[in-house]
Amino acid sequence: MAEYRLKTPLSNEDVEKLKSGDIVYLSGTMYTARDAAHKRLVDLILNGEELPFELEGAVIYYVGPTPPKPGEPIGSAGPTTSYRMDPYAPILIEHGLKGMIGKGKRNQDVKDACVKYKAVYFGATGGAAALIAKAIKKAEVIAYPELGPEAVRRIEVEDFPVVVVNDTFGNDLYDEGRKLWEKK
Amino acid sequence: MRTVKYEDIVKSIRDMIIFSTTHLAPDMKKALEEAYENEKSEVSQAVLAQLLENAKIAEEEWKPLCQDTGLAIYFVKVGTDVKVEGGSLKEAIYEGTAKGYEEGYLRASTCDCFTRANLKDKAGYNLPPIIYFDLVEGDKIEIEYAAKGGGSENVSRATVLAPAAGKEGIKEFVKKVVSDAGPNPCPPLVVGVGIGGSFDMSAVMSKHALFRNIGTPNPDPELNELEKELKDELNKLGIGAMGMGGTETVLAVHIETYENRMCHIASLPVAVNIQCHSSRHAHITI
Incomplete structure (x- = not known):
C-alpha cells in the first residue's frame, strides 16, 4: 500500500499509478453530486448540452452535507452510498470523469468503465462527517440549488483523505479485504 | 391526572435531537473503543481511529457526527394518567423535530417518494417523523428517539x-x-x-x-x-x-x-x- 498526495484535476498518469488499498490525500477543486444531480448531468450529455463544470479530469464527491453554521464553508460532509450513482457513472467516466468518492460497492459496469477509460473509485470513511469537513475549505453551489442538500457544489479541498477501492486494473478493495479476513 | 406543558415537550425534543446527533452515545463510544482495541486488520483499525477522532470533533464543535441526520424515529410510551396542555403530544413531537433539525443545522432528508422533491418547505423541516405510540399505566411520557440514516x-x-x-x-x-x-x-x-x-x-x-x-x-x-x-x-x-x-x-x-x-x-x-x-x-x- 502506497501513500500519495494528488492535486485535481487528475490525469491518466495520476490514476494509473494508483492501486486498490492505496491511501490518497486529494487537494484542489472537486464537485459534489448525488442521485438527482447525476440524472441531470447525464441528461445534459445525452442531449449534447454543456455541463455546469468541466468533466475532464474531474473528481465528484457523493455527498449531501448538513447546512453550514454561520461562518463555516460547509456542514458535516461524509460520503453517501455510491451504488445509487452506478447507472450514471459509466457515461460520466467515458466523458472524462477521473475520480469518484463515496462509500460502498460499485457494480461491474462502473468497475469496467474505470479500467477502460482510466478512472478510480475512492472510498471515504462513512460517518466521519465532522472530520472530513475539516478538509473542505470552500464550498459554493454552482447548479441545481433547488435540490437543497443534493445541489451541485464546487468545493476546494486540502488533503482530503481517501482510500483507493476500485483502480484502473479491475481490483476491488472490498473483495480483497474481506477475503483476507473471512473465516469459513 | 398530571399535566405537561406542550412547550416543555417541544423544547425537550429539540434539545435531545441537537445533543444526540452531535454527541456519540456513551455505549457506542465504548463499543467503538473496544472494536479499535480488538481489530486485527490495520486498515480497519485506521478507520476506527478516524471514527473516534470524528466523535471528538463532533462533540467539541457540536457538529453532526454524520451528514445523514436521518429520519426522526420515535417510540413513545404515554401514561394513562398524564395529559398535554396547550396542544397534542403528536403536534409537540412534530414541532420539536422541526425545531431541532432546523436550529441544530441538521439535514432535512424527507422527500416525496416519486418526485424526490425535498419536503422541508411543504411538510416542515425534516417532517414528518415516524412515531410509534404505546399506552401504558402511570403519569409519565417516555420518548425514545433515533436519527436513522x-x-x-x-x-x-x-x-x-x-x-x-x-x-x-x-x-x-x-x-x-x-x-x-x-x-x-x-x-x-x-x-x-x-x-x-x-x-x-x-x-x-x-x-x-x-x-x-x-x-x-x-x-x-x-x-x-x-x-x-x-x-x-x-x-x-x-x-x-x-x-x-x-x-x-x-x-x-x-x-x-x-x-x-x-x-x-x-x-x-x-x-x-x-x-x-x-x-x-x-x-x-x-
Whole structure:
C-alpha cells in the first residue's frame, strides 16, 4: 500500500499509478453530486448540452452535507452510498470523469468503465462527517440549488483523505479485504 | 391526572435531537473503543481511529457526527394518567423535530417518494417523523428517539420463514442480510432482529431493538445466548470497518420478540434492521 498526495484535476498518469488499498490525500477543486444531480448531468450529455463544470479530469464527491453554521464553508460532509450513482457513472467516466468518492460497492459496469477509460473509485470513511469537513475549505453551489442538500457544489479541498477501492486494473478493495479476513 | 406543558415537550425534543446527533452515545463510544482495541486488520483499525477522532470533533464543535441526520424515529410510551396542555403530544413531537433539525443545522432528508422533491418547505423541516405510540399505566411520557440514516436502512430486510426453519433458519437469514450489505451500511454495525408477532410487527421490533444500549443483556437467557452466537458468527464474515476487511464487523446483535416469543402457528416472521456505527439514539422521560 502506497501513500500519495494528488492535486485535481487528475490525469491518466495520476490514476494509473494508483492501486486498490492505496491511501490518497486529494487537494484542489472537486464537485459534489448525488442521485438527482447525476440524472441531470447525464441528461445534459445525452442531449449534447454543456455541463455546469468541466468533466475532464474531474473528481465528484457523493455527498449531501448538513447546512453550514454561520461562518463555516460547509456542514458535516461524509460520503453517501455510491451504488445509487452506478447507472450514471459509466457515461460520466467515458466523458472524462477521473475520480469518484463515496462509500460502498460499485457494480461491474462502473468497475469496467474505470479500467477502460482510466478512472478510480475512492472510498471515504462513512460517518466521519465532522472530520472530513475539516478538509473542505470552500464550498459554493454552482447548479441545481433547488435540490437543497443534493445541489451541485464546487468545493476546494486540502488533503482530503481517501482510500483507493476500485483502480484502473479491475481490483476491488472490498473483495480483497474481506477475503483476507473471512473465516469459513 | 398530571399535566405537561406542550412547550416543555417541544423544547425537550429539540434539545435531545441537537445533543444526540452531535454527541456519540456513551455505549457506542465504548463499543467503538473496544472494536479499535480488538481489530486485527490495520486498515480497519485506521478507520476506527478516524471514527473516534470524528466523535471528538463532533462533540467539541457540536457538529453532526454524520451528514445523514436521518429520519426522526420515535417510540413513545404515554401514561394513562398524564395529559398535554396547550396542544397534542403528536403536534409537540412534530414541532420539536422541526425545531431541532432546523436550529441544530441538521439535514432535512424527507422527500416525496416519486418526485424526490425535498419536503422541508411543504411538510416542515425534516417532517414528518415516524412515531410509534404505546399506552401504558402511570403519569409519565417516555420518548425514545433515533436519527436513522438511509444507508443502513436500505440494506435492512424482513421475511416470514416456515416454522421448520427454526433458530438455524433465523441465523442464516440474519447472516445473509449482513453479508449482502457488506460495506454499504457503514460497519461496524448494530444489528436489530425482530422475531415473531406478525410480518409488520417483526420489522417494528427490529427497529426498537436498536435502541437498547450496547452491553445491556437480553433479559431472556436463551436469546442472550443467541445474540452472542450471532455476533461471533457475523464477525467471521470478515467485512470489517467500512468494509475494508477485518475482524470487527458487528458491535452488537439485539433481539426482540413479541410478547415473550409469540407468533402464528403457521409463521416465523423475522426482520433485520441494520444500524451504522453512528447509531444516534437517546431517550427522555417527561
